[in-house]
Amino acid sequence: MxxxxxxxxxxxxxxxxxxxxxxxxxxxxxxxxxxxxxxxxxxxxxxxxxxxxxxxxxxVYPLKGYSLTIPIVEPDGAPVSTILDETYKIAITRFDKRIRVGGMAEIVGFNTDLLQPRRETLEMVVRDLFPRGGHIEQGHILDRPAPHDAGRHAGSRTHPL
Known part of the structure; x- marks a missing residue:
């Protein structure tokens, strides 16, 4: 279009x-x-x-926020809707044939090192709550940028440069 x-x-x-x-x-x-x-x-x-x-x-600042996307193995063992783990401040949701678990953010500039303990925390929460849900070892971890207030800014500029 x-x-x-x-x-x-x-x-x-x-x-x-x-x-x-x-x-x-x-x-x-x-x-x-x-x-x-x-x-x-x-x-x-x-x-x-x-x-x-x-x-x-x-x-906009470079925050390292972690999310893990896991292929679903047993649909009945995966989440049906989004849930929040208050202890670890992690959200888990279902995207078609995948489980997405995300949370945690680090202010580390443009450092792209992915810390294994962060991944292990995401994996642990999914294993505890959905042990039959997916192939956790096949999960892909991502990081992403975020604005300083963690909101989203979109649209055309309405003020002079």
């Missing part, structure tokens, strides 16, 4: 910098090319702050 409306998607295109003048972004410098558009979408996660430095301050 977006492409039919004139949107062009550019994947695997390294961005050098944003070009701006008089509080307006007018282009994106990519290698030997300047890309111009009617509107721009910033989707760099935690790296958005560095890309926008000198243009606008945004409240």
């Amino acid at each position: 977006a492409e039919q409306a004139g949107v062009t998607f550019r994947f695997n295109t390294p961005v050098e910098k944003l070009l701006y003048e008089n509080d307006q972004i007018y282009g994106v410098k990519c290698a030997d090319e300047i890309i111009k558009a009617d509107a721009y979408v910033m989707a760099f996660g935690s790296y958005s702050t560095a890309m926008l430095k000198g243009i606008v301050d945004i409240p």
